[in-house]
Amino acid sequence: MGTPFFGVLMALLIFLSINELATLAQKASIQHLWINPAAFAGVVLYLTFLGSRELSVSAYGSMLFIQLGCLYLTYSELHRKQTLNFISGTLYVAIPLLALAIWFMQNEENNVEYVLFYLITIWMYDSMAYVVGKAMGKRPIFPRVSPKKTIEGTIGGALVTTGVMSFLNAHWLHLPIQAHFLAPAVIFFAIFGDFVESYVKRKLGVKDSGNILPGHGGVLDRIDSIYLSALPYLVILLSV
Numbered sequence: 001m002g003t004p005f006f007g008v009l010m011a012l013l014i015f016l017s018i019n020e021l022a023t024l025a026q027k028a029s030i031q032h033l034w035i036n037p038a039a040f041a042g043v044v045l046y047l048t049f050l051g052s053r054e055l056s057v058s059a060y061g062s063m064l065f066i067q068l069g070c071l072y073l074t075y076s077e078l079h080r081k082q083t084l085n086f087i088s089g090t091l092y093v094a095i096p097l098l099a100l101a102i103w104f105m106q107n108e109e110n111n112v113e114y115v116l117f118y119l120i121t122i123w124m125y126d127s128m129a130y131v132v133g134k135a136m137g138k139r140p141i142f143p144r145v146s147p148k149k150t151i152e153g154t155i156g157g158a159l160v161t162t163g164v165m166s167f168l169n170a171h172w173l174h175l176p177i178q179a180h181f182l183a184p185a186v187i188f189f190a191i192f193g194d195f196v197e198s199y200v201k202r203k204l205g206v207k208d209s210g211n212i213l214p215g216h217g218g219v220l221d222r223i224d225s226i227y228l229s230a231l232p233y234l235v236i237l238l239s240v
Contacts, residue, residue: 002112003105007048010101015041016219017093020210024200024220025084032086040094044101054106057238060099064231067095071196071228078203093220096230103234113173118233121165121186122225128164129157146198158187177240185236186229193228197221 018037027033073088104111133153141151162183169179197220201209210218 003108004048006104006115007044007101010097010104011041011044011048013219013223014044014094014097016210016212017097017223018090020212020218020220021084021089021093022086024204024206024209025086025089027086036090040090040098044098047098047102048105051105052102055102057235060103060231060234060238063095063099064235067092067228067231070095075199078200082203084200084204093227096227099234100230110175113175114237117165117169117173117175117177117179117182118186118230120168121161121183122190122229124164125157125161125187125190126225127157128160129153132156132160142195145195145202154191158184161187177237182233182236186233189229189232190225193225196228197224 015037018040019033022028022032022036025032070088070091074085074092077083077085077088100115104115107114129149130153133148133150133156136156137150137153139151140147141149141154162180165183166179169175169177197209201207208217209220212218213222216222
């Protein structure tokens with residue numbers, strides 16, 4: 001639906017993501033559960049409706065650097081104390097969604113098609129990795145974190161998805177990109193985003209991040225691949 005609806009969606013996802021994160025971090029105060037999520041969502045809404053200065057690829061690269069730093073801090077605290085660092089975790093989930101909202105608003109040419117390419121790549125890979133892994137998967141790729149995911153499913157799903165996205169781009173999206181290069185890049189970072197969320201849940205001893213989607217868990221469960229792949233995707237788009 002374009003602007004401003006995409007920005008409103010990102011604001012909603014940021015609010016729900018931080019709210020779930022506060023629950024996982026056992027932060028029960030109104031500030032952590034409602035005020036902090038609303039503040040971050042409000043920033044996105046402000047930029048969506050009132051605009052912001054145009055960001056360069058270096059700005060998105062800086063966002064990526066900060067996000068990776070926050071990821072390291074989150075991992076370190078979980079590894080040492082098995083507690084979730086709420087501040088670093090909040091920035092980890094909020095920065096990429098904020099970046100997507102800003103990029104979408106400032107790049108009007110084919111922005112819907114680029115977002116569709118990105119999201120369909122992630123959804124397609126999730127489905128194909130499951131199908132291939134179910135059919136021929138034998139060797140776990142990361143057994144301590146996600147024992148059901150296999151090397152065969154990961155590689156097979158990536159190959160099938162890359163082929164499908166190349167076909168869809170050639171016959172539907174018509175984006176001036178090399179789909180056979182961009183799709184594997186998205187898949188690579190999306191895989192690690194999935195593992196990050198699985199690692200957090202395993203360390204905290206929870207099955208789902210929330211219950212907002214009955215039978216499917218929470219928002220963090222559903223868009224875990226997006227958190228770590230969004231900024232690399234934008235950096236690549238703005239670099240080529």
